[in-house]
Amino acid sequence: MSDKSQISELYWMIFNEKPDEGMQKLLLKIFNEQNNSIEYIENYLRNSNKFKKLSIELQTELEISELYYTLLNRKPDTEGLYFFKNQLINEKKSIDWVKESIINSDEYKSR
Amino acid sequence: MNILGISHLEPSSFGHYTSVAMLDDDSNLFAISEERYSRIKNDGGYPSKAIQICLNQKNLRLQNIDKIAVGFGLEKQHMGEKIEEKFCSYAKDSGFKKTSIERKNPLFYDHQYIHARTGYALSGFKKALIICLDGGGVDNGEPNSGGMFLADSGDIQPIKYFPMYHSLGLTYGAITEICGFTMSEGEGKTMTLAPMAKNCNEEDKEKIYQHMCRIFPNFKGTNVKSNGGVTFTGKFLHDTTVVSVEDTRLLLLKRLYHKNLIAWATQKRIEDILIDFVSKAVEETGIKNIIFTGGIFLNMIMNMKIQQKFGDKINLFFNPLCSDHGNAIGAALEQYYQDTGKNPISPYMPLYLGSSHSNEEVLSSANRFNFKIINVNKIDTAIDLIERGKVIGWFQGRSEFGPRGLGNRSILSLATDEKYKDTVNEKVKKREAWRPFCPTIIEEKSEEILVNSTYAPYMILGFEMKNPELYPAVCHVDGTTRPQILKKDMNPDFYQVVKGVGGIVLNTSFNLAGDPIVETPHDALMTLKNSEMDAIIINDFLVEKNK
Numbered sequence: 296m297s298d299k300s301q302i303s304e305l306y307w308m309i310f311n312e313k314p315d316e317g318m319q320k321l322l323l324k325i326f327n328e329q330n331n332s333i334e335y336i337e338n339y340l341r342n343s344n345k346f347k348k349l350s351i352e353l354q355t356e357l358e359i360s361e362l363y364y365t366l367l368n369r370k371p372d373t374e375g376l377y378f379f380k381n382q383l384i385n386e387k388k389s390i391d392w393v394k395e396s397i398i399n400s401d402e403y404k405s406r
Numbered sequence: 407m408n409i410l411g412i413s414h415l416e417p418s419s420f421g422h423y424t425s426v427a428m429l430d431d432d433s434n435l436f437a438i439s440e441e442r443y444s445r446i447k448n449d450g451g452y453p454s455k456a457i458q459i460c461l462n463q464k465n466l467r468l469q470n471i472d473k474i475a476v477g478f479g480l481e482k483q484h485m486g487e488k489i490e491e492k493f494c495s496y497a498k499d500s501g502f503k504k505t506s507i508e509r510k511n512p513l514f515y516d517h518q519y520i521h522a523r524t525g526y527a528l529s530g531f532k533k534a535l536i537i538c539l540d541g542g543g544v545d546n547g548e549p550n551s552g553g554m555f556l557a558d559s560g561d562i563q564p565i566k567y568f569p570m571y572h573s574l575g576l577t578y579g580a581i582t583e584i585c586g587f588t589m590s591e592g593e594g595k596t597m598t599l600a601p602m603a604k605n606c607n608e609e610d611k612e613k614i615y616q617h618m619c620r621i622f623p624n625f626k627g628t629n630v631k632s633n634g635g636v637t638f639t640g641k642f643l644h645d646t647t648v649v650s651v652e653d654t655r656l657l658l659l660k661r662l663y664h665k666n667l668i669a670w671a672t673q674k675r676i677e678d679i680l681i682d683f684v685s686k687a688v689e690e691t692g693i694k695n696i697i698f699t700g701g702i703f704l705n706m707i708m709n710m711k712i713q714q715k716f717g718d719k720i721n722l723f724f725n726p727l728c729s730d731h732g733n734a735i736g737a738a739l740e741q742y743y744q745d746t747g748k749n750p751i752s753p754y755m756p757l758y759l760g761s762s763h764s765n766e767e768v769l770s771s772a773n774r775f776n777f778k779i780i781n782v783n784k785i786d787t788a789i790d791l792i793e794r795g796k797v798i799g800w801f802q803g804r805s806e807f808g809p810r811g812l813g814n815r816s817i818l819s820l821a822t823d824e825k826y827k828d829t830v831n832e833k834v835k836k837r838e839a840w841r842p843f844c845p846t847i848i849e850e851k852s853e854e855i856l857v858n859s860t861y862a863p864y865m866i867l868g869f870e871m872k873n874p875e876l877y878p879a880v881c882h883v884d885g886t887t888r889p890q891i892l893k894k895d896m897n898p899d900f901y902q903v904v905k906g907v908g909g910i911v912l913n914t915s916f917n918l919a920g921d922p923i924v925e926t927p928h929d930a931l932m933t934l935k936n937s938e939m940d941a942i943i944i945n946d947f948l949v950e951k952n953k
Contacts, residue, residue, distance in 0.1 A: 309661055337664060353662045360654040361620045370654045 411738025425734035433750035477520035477737030517543025524736035525699035525725035530753025540700035541575030601884035603670035710868035726864030760805030789906035799942030811915030813900035833938035837919035845880035851909035
């Protein structure tokens with residue numbers, strides 16, 4: 296795998312998107328300066344402000360997903376995931392509220 | 407009476423580690439995995455070659471085999487009939503006449519039960535609790551992911567089975583995929599990755615561990631209750647299972663955390679589950695001998711934690727043939743027990759159960775390569791080369807059964823300098839630089855080197871090192887090692903070599919990354935050709951590349 300695609304793949308894994316051209320060039324430069332260390336690039340990306348912002352969202356999705364698996368024994372559907380994510384991040388609801396909502400759902404009651 | 411034991415799951419997509427064992431009236435045991443001759447790592451195909459090699463040992467034909475026993479557990483009802491039919495027709499397609507296999511009326515024994523039989527036979531215990539955990543199997547016609555058994559005076563009785571959706575093995579496998587390795591092959595890499603997180607942020611560690619507690623099945627002692635288990639999507643091929651993880655939690659963890667942290671949390675979680683589980687099992691049964699078997703127990707750092715926690719109060723035995731390879735031997739042992747009421751093998755037996763090769767075969771194979779070959783005193787030559795800092799292949803006698811090179815198909819070098827680890831990883835085995843190696847330590851030296859040393863001849867049990875800085879080539883970043891502790895009578899020639907280089911040597915299986923361990927002189931010579939190993943010693947010959 297080429298250096299460029301190795302970096303792109305890592306970027307995709309973390310951010311679920313391709314790096315833009317400027318970012319690609321920057322990462323390639325850092326990669327070369329750091330003895331072709333992909334580990335260094337991963338740490339660099341995980342310490343970025345972009346990742347810090349993203350990790351709040353991912354952490355929220357993870358907590359919701361865990362409730363789905365625990366209470367409903369299935370992965371969350373996209374609609375449910377985004378509904379609860381919005382409630383937690385924008386409406387400042389608590390994770391206990393999400394749990395209560397799932398427990399009060401018809402799906403949970405019919406299990 | 408000749409019994410052929412087979413571990414093979416064809417036509418299921420989960421077939422892997424196909425192996426065959428042959429046991430005769432004189433308790434001679436020969437065992438080999440199909441991969442050793444097909445040269446396909448973890449080969450799950452029908453064992454045509456392995457069966458033929460077994461028969462060749464005593465110049466037998468299939469009609470001379472009295473019984474065939476299969477240790478994958480599908481003998482009941484519809485499933486049993488179906489697999490039997492397919493097994494026989496598959497055998498036909500693979501070169502053995504359908505009728506010749508069919509007439510043997512293969513007996514299909516239960517999967518976890520056969521894991522239990524293998525561990526029990528090797529342990530030497532009379533009465534014992536057997537804990538069996540793996541990815542999955544079938545017992546009593548039902549899929550499961552492990553079981554508990556009580557063994558006494560030869561008989562083994564199941565206490566309970568654990569359902570598939572608790573599978574610790576599959577969950578660990580899914581995390582292996584998330585860490586970027588291949589399920590059923592890369593679990594050892596996940597385990598060795600775990601200590602690499604030692605400098606990670608403690609807050610992150612706590613957070614990810616809590617997530618892992620929700621993902622991994624929650625074994626509450628012997629009363630299993632779980633919301634765990636992971637989800638997969640699978641595309642099934644003939645011999646290989648292509649599985650991709652679609653569990654949202656794991657995919658999010660992959661984005662959120664570095665793989666070292668994921669591996670660390672997984673390792674801690676599985677250790678905590680097992681320690682809790684063993685505590686409860688001991689409490690409930692009051693038993694003083696425990697045998698651990700099933701693929702989960704290839705995790706020698708988890709085994710080390712169990713040993714540290716219970717080793718001074720209870721007798722523990724970790725089965726070196728705990729993965730599905732071992733069920734070929736287990737099936738043959740079970741059949742022998744059914745027929746005679748006896749266990750034909752001795753406790754802690756050597757695992758040199760494969761083929762050996764004559765000097766004539768070595769010379770004949772060497773003729774096909776442009777190598778320098780000379781007759782030498784093998785022990786003195788090996789000691790001299792290793793002491794001079796060379797990396798050598800050591801090929802002697804019968805091959806080892808199972809995944810470890812235990813001194814008959816081994817690559818050896820000094821353990822006292824980190825550069826040997828780097829050289830063997832990079833230039834010889836051609837694998838990742840961070841991966842550690844195991845040592846062989848002669849028994850007399852083991853207390854000096856290891857914390858709480860106990861007899862461990864199979865590289866299945868980890869230990870902390872007393873002075874890791876003295877042996878950096880065989881010590882992982884957390885100060886642990888996974889040794890073969892060698893008694894002289896286990897392998898006298900190899901013992902002399904290890905003793906001659908100070909009682910400890912780096913010993914890794916004789917293969918390149920992605921290849922099965924070498925079986926024949928030809929395989930060994932190919933490995934020399936394709937690596938930067940300095941030399942190999944095959945039987946009484948030193949083989950070197952011409953400069």
